[in-house]
Amino acid sequence: MRLLFVCVGNSCRSQMAEAIANELGHYAQSAGTKPSEMVSNKARLVLDELGITTSNLYPKGIDKIDSDDFDIIISMGCGVECPNLPIDIDWGLDDPDGKDLDFFRDTRDKIVRLISELPNQTDA
Numbered sequence: 001m002r003l004l005f006v007c008v009g010n011s012c013r014s015q016m017a018e019a020i021a022n023e024l025g026h027y028a029q030s031a032g033t034k035p036s037e038m039v040s041n042k043a044r045l046v047l048d049e050l051g052i053t054t055s056n057l058y059p060k061g062i063d064k065i066d067s068d069d070f071d072i073i074i075s076m077g078c079g080v081e082c083p084n085l086p087i088d089i090d091w092g093l094d095d096p097d098g099k100d101l102d103f104f105r106d107t108r109d110k111i112v113r114l115i116s117e118l119p120n121q122t123d124a
Contacts, residue, residue: 062085
């Protein structure tokens with residue numbers, strides 16, 4: 001399945017979702033309405049704990065995203081509104097930025113569960 005994860009900074013939740021979804025065999029990207037300078041070190045650390053590659057992660061803006069390239073576009077829960085990107089699902093996840101590692105781990109684990117609960121492309 002082709003998944004796009006959208007948030008504001010594209011530094012924590014959406015980056016974790018992109019990496020996890022790709023690890024689970026999906027084609028995934030992430031983007032932000034106001035991308036940060038870098039991916040959160042804590043997001044990288046909690047992904048590394050699961051053996052998920054983080055070297056290819058970097059913040060990206062939504063301005064060059066074509067919604068037709070994705071089966072499902074998911075907001076991470078930050079109230080993102082993108083007129084050019086039709087949001088299919090809002091996961092309502094709290095932003096872990098500035099929180100401790102356990103909060104990042106909880107967010108990561110929620111993302112793993114939510115991705116695993118997505119319908120198969122053949123079910124959609």
